[in-house]
Amino acid sequence: KVTAVIMVGGPTKGTRFRPLSFNTPKPLFPLAGQPMVQHPIFACRRIPNLAQVFLIGFYDEREFALYVSSISNELKVPVRYLKEDKPYGSAGGLYYFRDLIMEDNPTDIFLLNCDVCCNFPLLEMLEAHKRYGGMGTMLVVKVSAESANEFGELVADPVTNELLHYTEKPETFVSDLINCGVYVFTPEIFTAIHEVMIHREDRANPHRLPSIDALGHLTIRANPPRDFVRLDQDILSPLAGKKQLYTYETMDFWEQIKTPGMSLKCSALYLAQFRHTSPYVLACGDGAKSAKIVGDVYIHPSAKVHPTAKIGPNVSVSANVRVGAGVRLISCIILDGVELQENAVVMDSIIGWKSSLGKWARVQGDGDYNSKLGITILGEAVTVEDEVVVVNSIVLPNKTLNVSVQDEIIL
Ligand code: GDD
Numbered sequence: 001k002v003t004a005v006i007m008v009g010g011p012t013k014g015t016r017f018r019p020l021s022f023n024t025p026k027p028l029f030p031l032a033g034q035p036m037v038q039h040p041i042f043a044c045r046r047i048p049n050l051a052q053v054f055l056i057g058f059y060d061e062r063e064f065a066l067y068v069s070s071i072s073n074e075l076k077v078p079v080r081y082l083k084e085d086k087p088y089g090s091a092g093g094l095y096y097f098r099d100l101i102m103e104d105n106p107t108d109i110f111l112l113n114c115d116v117c118c119n120f121p122l123l124e125m126l127e128a129h130k131r132y133g134g135m136g137t138m139l140v141v142k143v144s145a146e147s148a149n150e151f152g153e154l155v156a157d158p159v160t161n162e163l164l165h166y167t168e169k170p171e172t173f174v175s176d177l178i179n180c181g182v183y184v185f186t187p188e189i190f191t192a193i194h195e196v197m198i199h200r201e202d203r204a205n206p207h208r209l210p211s212i213d214a215l216g217h218l219t220i221r222a223n224p225p226r227d228f229v230r231l232d233q234d235i236l237s238p239l240a241g242k243k244q245l246y247t248y249e250t251m252d253f254w255e256q257i258k259t260p261g262m263s264l265k266c267s268a269l270y271l272a273q274f275r276h277t278s279p280y281v282l283a284c285g286d287g288a289k290s291a292k293i294v295g296d297v298y299i300h301p302s303a304k305v306h307p308t309a310k311i312g313p314n315v316s317v318s319a320n321v322r323v324g325a326g327v328r329l330i331s332c333i334i335l336d337g338v339e340l341q342e343n344a345v346v347m348d349s350i351i352g353w354k355s356s357l358g359k360w361a362r363v364q365g366d367g368d369y370n371s372k373l374g375i376t377i378l379g380e381a382v383t384v385e386d387e388v389v390v391v392n393s394i395v396l397p398n399k400t401l402n403v404s405v406q407d408e409i410i411l
Helices: 038-046 061-075 089-096 122-132 188-202 231-239 260-277
Strands: 002-009 050-057 079-083 108-113 116-118 136-142 152-156 163-168 177-185 208-212 218-222 245-249 254-256 297-299 315-317 328-334 345-351 362-364 376-378 389-391
Touching: 002 038, 002 089, 038 050, 038 061, 038 122, 050 061, 050 089, 061 079, 089 188, 089 231, 108 122, 116 177, 116 260, 122 136, 122 177, 122 245, 152 231, 152 245, 163 231, 163 245, 177 231, 188 231, 254 260, 260 297, 260 328, 260 345, 362 376, 376 389
Parallel strands: 002 050, 002 108, 050 079, 136 245, 297 315, 315 328, 328 345, 345 362, 345 376, 362 389
Antiparallel strands: 108 177, 116 254, 136 177, 152 163, 152 177, 208 218
């Protein structure tokens, strides 16, 4: 049997995702019409003998209760949310729930970060992992040398694929091969985490370490608590080069979803994937009564779209949205309950839950997904009045805009 664990973090993480994470936990934010965490969960369907899927985080249980029960039914495999009483770190959280995770005596455990977007080649990883015979295999990908320092950089043996060297977000360049946040481990991982904890306890130093920096300032640095263990720094770095960890390189798409801009990009990637894996999920736009659809578009069945609207490419329209006559939508995410009145235009933007755009209103970004104001984001229940134009701006929840704005953060 195989068990999968998805690390979902908690409300104190994902702060770069504001204002979209104010009321909805980031893992439930929709990409291509499905909650972010559903993409890795569905990828687990390909694993033979999948016993259970656990989501581990420190969000309140209530936030995930409805979701896990509906997704368990759909997946026909139990999906459970396990809440840490405090953040234990990416490896500490796994260790904390070791008894539950080992309930079905799995031979292998997948560990996935919830905020990565890729095609999760889990079967291929599992096969490679069995071949290598190590304790763990991690998915890796080549990125541009300029962006590599945002991730864990690593060196792998070109022949055996063994992980030889690992540094988390290094200041000086190590390698353009990086850690994708997708792993498969044997249960020995729990021993490895336990050893880190014991080692911490053994260290003679007391809990607080005074140190003096180059300017002569005395600082008292608290040691991390014994049970807080990070997978990257505390496990991967020390175990590199010890014939225990191996790499599996993906040549397919991979992105990390830390900002709203990236969620727009990843929504496009997942829509494009649906085109191959489940085209029936996408809107097709045939029939005299349906809107004109361009490229990959998702429209929730409960949304009401006027036949004269033109939608796509890369558009995702959530439940109970109303799209009026002549509306034009390009590269955007329209969240639940939004109303778009006649001839409104949305481009390179995310429109928050229950917001409304008046007639001829225009909300747009310049499509630079990596810069802070490269897209426009309207928080929950924002009203944009008729003919108002909003460009490259972030608008916090419950605001009403009656004048046009550009490059602004409206608090
Ligand atoms: N349950 C739980 N508890 N989850 C946590 C905790 C915790 O205490 N801390 C982090 N996470 C979750 C996050 O929600 C995320 O899904 C994952 O663990 C990793 O988060 P971070 O530890 O904050 O690392 P990161 O996202 O900046 O970078 C990691 O992932 C990159 C790939 O996306 C590193 O492993 C990098 O090396 C890697 O490139």
